[in-house]
Structure formats: structure tokens, C-alpha cells
Amino acid sequence: MFFWIFMLMMNLLIPGIMIIMGRLFQRKPPKKINNVYGYRTTRSTKSEEAWRFAHIYFGRLWFRWGRVLLLVSVLFMTAVAGRNIEIVGTAGGILCSLQCVVMILPIIPTERALKQQFGD
Numbered sequence: 001m002f003f004w005i006f007m008l009m010m011n012l013l014i015p016g017i018m019i020i021m022g023r024l025f026q027r028k029p030p031k032k033i034n035n036v037y038g039y040r041t042t043r044s045t046k047s048e049e050a051w052r053f054a055h056i057y058f059g060r061l062w063f064r065w066g067r068v069l070l071l072v073s074v075l076f077m078t079a080v081a082g083r084n085i086e087i088v089g090t091a092g093g094i095l096c097s098l099q100c101v102v103m104i105l106p107i108i109p110t111e112r113a114l115k116q117q118f119g120d
Contacts, residue, residue, distance in 0.1 A: 003085050007092035008077045014099040015073055018066025025059025041107070043114040050118050057113050061106035069102050 030038040033051050038044075044054035073095060080091040 001082070004077070004081055004083075004088050007088055008074075011073050011077055011092055011095050011099070012070065014096070014103055015066045015070035018062045018069065018103060022059045022061070022063030022066055025055040026063060027059075029055030029059070039110070041111065041114075043111060043118065046118065050114060053117060054110055054114055058106055058110045061109065062103075065102060065106060069099060073099065 025039065029052050033045050033048065034040075038051070039054045039058045041054070044051055076091065076095050080088050083091075
């Protein structure tokens with residue numbers, strides 16, 4: 001059971017980060033364009049306005065998708081509770097891989113919105 005709890009906690013990290021950073025980007029996007037922190041793509045760094053728009057848009061997506069991912073993760077890991085270590089480890093690895101994909105996917109609609117809002 002200890003390993004299952006460990007895997008559950010590890011699999012809640014990505015959704016948790018998405019929720020926290022999503023809310024942070026929505027409410028307090030980085031003030032200035034920088035190379036250290038924030039949503040940094042070619043389109044988002046073209047202007048201060050694009051930078052702010054990208055953070056608010058991306059933050060909203062990360063916050064929403066993170067909440068859904070959190071629920072799915074808990075349900076997914078609950079389904080393997082009490083199973084042997086191999087099953088829990090495999091399920092946790094698959095879930096983590098899917099979470100990484102979901103974490104990256106909001107880049108696509110954000111870039112589309114930037115292109116529509118600000119052009120190329």
C-alpha cells in the first residue's frame with residue numbers, strides 16, 4: 001500500500017503544478033518578457049501585450065485541464081489500489097506519460113489564439 005500512496009502522490013504533482021501555475025499565470029502573469037520564467041514562445045515574446053495575453057490564455061487552459069487531470073488521476077490510481085507493485089508501477093508510469101502529453105497540449109490552442117489575435 002505504501003508504494004500505491006507514493007505513486008498517487010507522484011501522479012498528483014503534474015496536475016497540481018498545472019492548477020497552481022495556471023492560476024498564477026491568470027492572475028499575476030510575469031510583468032516583463034524574460035528568459036527565465038513564463039510561457040516563452042516566439043509569438044508570446046513579440047510584444048508585452050502578446051506576452052500578457054499568452055499567460056492569461058495559457059493559464060486559464062492549464063487551470064481547467066489541471067483540475068480535470070487531477071480527477072482523472074485520482075480515479076485512475078484508485079482503480080489499481082491494492083494491486084501488486086508491478087501493476088501499480090505500470091499504471092503510474094502510463095498515467096504520468098499521459099499527463100505529460102496533456103500538460104503540453106495547451107500550447108497548440110494558445111499559439112492559435114496568439115496568431116489570431118496578433119497575427120504572425
